Amino acid sequence: MNRLGPEDYQSNRHIRKILRLAGATRQDVFYDLGCGKGQLCVVAVTEFGVRKAVGIELHRGRAAKAAEYVRELGLSDRIEIWNEDYMESDLGEATIAYCGHTETEEDVPHFEEQLGARSRFVSLFLPFVGVVPTAVDYPFYLMKLPFKKTDDASLWISEVLSKKATLEELYEELDSDREYRYDRRLFSRLLRERFPGL
Numbered sequence: 592m593n594r595l596g597p598e599d600y601q602s603n604r605h606i607r608k609i610l611r612l613a614g615a616t617r618q619d620v621f622y623d624l625g626c627g628k629g630q631l632c633v634v635a636v637t638e639f640g641v642r643k644a645v646g647i648e649l650h651r652g653r654a655a656k657a658a659e660y661v662r663e664l665g666l667s668d669r670i671e672i673w674n675e676d677y678m679e680s681d682l683g684e685a686t687i688a689y690c691g692h693t694e695t696e697e698d699v700p701h702f703e704e705q706l707g708a709r710s711r712f713v714s715l716f717l718p719f720v721g722v723v724p725t726a727v728d729y730p731f732y733l734m735k736l737p738f739k740k741t742d743d744a745s746l747w748i749s750e751v752l753s754k755k756a757t758l759e760e761l762y763e764e765l766d767s768d769r770e771y772r773y774d775r776r777l778f779s780r781l782l783r784e785r786f787p788g789l
């Protein structure tokens with residue numbers, strides 16, 4: 592493990608959930624932002640038939656392994672692996688993007704600017720704070736561009752938990768989830784910024 596986090600990869604069953612939730616088809620170009628060994632791209636191409644997949648991976652060794660894996664499978668004509676920081680990548684061709692990282696302050700404006708109209712973004716564990724998900728298959732949230740935003744905290748919380756709940760109940764559920772971690776301080780700040788009534 593290093594500062595980029597562990598090699599902690601989604602299972603094929605979870606990967607299919609992501610791609611089904613996004614409604615991936617042959618017309619799509621799928622981007623995995625932080626692709627690790629590249630398995631999401633492989634499933635996107637081989638099982639969902641997407642036209643092209645791009646895996647972006649900042650860790651040089653992981654990116655090299657992913658590129659080698661793609662070559663071994665004979666998929667280099669359909670899958671590109673880019674060894675770079677996805678926050679500095681050109682995402683203009685993506686129709687579906689997946690990112691499993693915790694939301695940062697820049698994410699919403701950045702992806703609004705980078706992703707084309709009618710593209711889809713899938714997140715893990717939480718949707719972007721203040722963005723109403725189009726569909727949910729926990730732990731994944733689908734958000735279509737242009738993002739549908741709300742400053743109604745109750746509405747957003749009910750979309751996150753799939754039930755009406757208070758802010759305290761939201762924290763209780765997030766804190767007791769054994770699978771996923773989140774940055775509580777950053778999350779609280781984003782809540783205060785995006786829901787002025789809180």
Ligand SMILES: C[S@@+](CC[C@H](N)C(=O)[O-])C[C@H]1O[C@@H](n2cnc3c(N)ncnc32)[C@H](O)[C@@H]1O
Pocket residue numbers: 595596597598599600601602623624625626627628630631647648649650653675676677678691
């Ligand atoms: C937990 S792995 C997930 C891999 C794969 N997406 C999956 O879900 O199975 C996250 C990967 O993102 C990479 N990563 C972290 N920050 C990144 C960044 N800013 N740009 C590109 N890759 C990044 C890490 O090196 C790590 O390999």
